Amino acid sequence: MLGDYAGHIQADAFAGYDVFFAPRGRAIEVGCWAHARRYFVRARDSDATLADEGLERIGRLYAAERVAKLHGFDADGLRELRQGSARPVLAELKEWLEATKPKVLDKSPLANAIHYALANWAALVRYVEDGRLNIDNLPAERALRAVAVGRKNWLMVGNVRGGKAAAVLYTLVQTCKEIGVVPQTYLRDVLLRIGRETDVAKLTPHGWKQHFAGQVEQELSRAEQVIRSALSR
DSSP states (O other): OOTTOOSEEEOOOOGGGGGGBTTTOOBEEEOOHHHHHHHHHHHTTTOHHHHHHHHHHHHHHHHHHHHHHHHTOOHHHHHHHIIIIIHHHHHHHHHHHHHHGGGSOTTSHHHHHHHHHHHTHHHHTGGGGOTTSOSSSHHHHHHHHHHHHHHHHHOOOSSHHHHHHHHHHHHHHHHHHHTTOOHHHHHHHHHHHTTTOOOGGGGSHHHHHHHTHHHHHHHHHHHHHHHHHHHHO
16 A cells, blocks of 8 residues: 555554565554553553553653643654653663563563563664654554444445545544644535535645635634624624
8 A cells, every 4th residue: 555655654563564664665663652551551460560660661751752742842852852861761771671571471461561662672762763753653543543433333334435435534534633624614615615626635634724724714703703793682
């Protein structure tokens, strides 16, 4: 599907994604610290002391992310913060993982947690190189949650065409959410414009936001004022 794409792809360590990365593909793998963290959470039942120490160390990485979010850092600012704050934490965390590995039982939950982190270390630390990258892929998982809930509720999409139509609609709605556009507003306006607009690019969520969002917001604001005025009489 991605062809010769050579940018970053962020995902968990599912083997099915390996086709994207070297030597089979050209994309750059970015790991997910949320997945790494979950292994330590599961290990708390068998070794709470060491598992909690791992969680505390991972928590320091997320603390830096919260600081960046609180202060509204741009990509360059976030990269600088990670280089100064997260990189030393990562170095200490790797030393701790390697030192702790011989102390735990093979195939124990904690051993699995340590193995996951070390086996995927290069991908897990890659996020500090670029402020555009996330520390984990939870935004993607949240975006797909609607798909999972729908799959559980109605199971079928009818046929292949129905599946493709659902994929398009999910993509449009989630893209709207990501760029700060109200999906209902976007879809309603696009359906009204689609018969007369010849430039399809303007009807994508990004294109619509650039060319029509301001106009629609003004129209909605005027309509709201008219309604309020009528109700106040």
